[in-house]
Amino acid sequence: MHDGWAPYRKYDCRHGLCNAHHLRELTLVHEQYGQRWAKNMIDLLVAANRGVANGPFTKDRIAQMSADYTAILTKGDAIHPVKKRKDGTAHRRQSYPTNLLRRLREHTGDVLRFLSDQEVPFTNNLTEQAVRMPKVKQKISGCFRTFDGAAAFCTIRSYLETLRKQRIDLLQALVQSFRGETPDPAMGY
Known part of the structure; x- marks a missing residue:
């Protein structure tokens, strides 16, 4: 369980990302950029955390949460598309919301690990x-x-x-x- 610092990825283990960090970043995107998708993601993560406190989720419930998570990311991607160069590759510098969306998408399993593994907490x-x-x-x-x-x-x-x-x-x-x-x-x- 960590905050997503890149060097942690060198450890050969299953990772979990701290959702308290995500909530802070999502709050910033919602308040500073006025992005509704960020508020929706906050609500989803908080509801999921409350839900697992009452016991493990069923596979169907996890699948539904994952689908809702992906749908929210898709809404965010529509507002913050990746900036491309003329050759079609991504610009090195992207907006803060775009970088957050990319990280949440690339590491979905680590963000939602707390849903399927009771040993993994929501936050570190x-x-x-x-x-x-x-x-x-x-x-x-x-x-x-x-x-x-x-x-x-x-x-x-x-x-x-x-x-x-x-x-x-x-x-x-x-x-x-x-x-x-x-x-x-x-x-x-």
């Missing part, structure tokens, strides 16, 4: 959130001074994030830790 936002704090720290201070400092920072952040996900009061957990009574996330403290 939880993963990105886990990486965000170290990146913010690195941007503010420029770097970690030592590997041991970076490892300690990551250990503390990981521990606190685990407690937060278990809805444990972080301030209380830190107070207990400084008293030598470190809460064990596995025990639910």
